[in-house]
Amino acid sequence: xxxxxxxxxxxxxxxxVALAAGLLISVLSLLSDGGPVEAQILAGLLVVTGIxxxxxxxxxxx
Numbered sequence: 001x002x003x004x005x006x007x008x009x010x011x012x013x014x015x016x017v018a019l020a021a022g023l024l025i026s027v028l029s030l031l032s033d034g035g036p037v038e039a040q041i042l043a044g045l046l047v048v049t050g051i052x053x054x055x056x057x058x059x060x061x062x
Contacts, residue, residue: 004060007060008057008060009057011053011056011057011060012053012054012057012058014053015049015050015051015052015053015054015056015057016050016054017050018046018047018049018050018053019046019047019050019051019054020050021046021050022042022043022044022045022046022047022048022049022050023043023047025039025042025043025046026040026043026044026047029043
């Protein structure tokens, strides 16, 4: 495996983790009577970041 493939794989995994964390925060805060607004903002930022990293890995992969 070359360096470019390893980097794309790492970025894709990091994007998946960010996406999963954002969705988990969102679900947990909705289950606990809405939760604070800051938690929803953080969840949204994590989801957007995760999607962006996954797209970058898909484009970057040879």
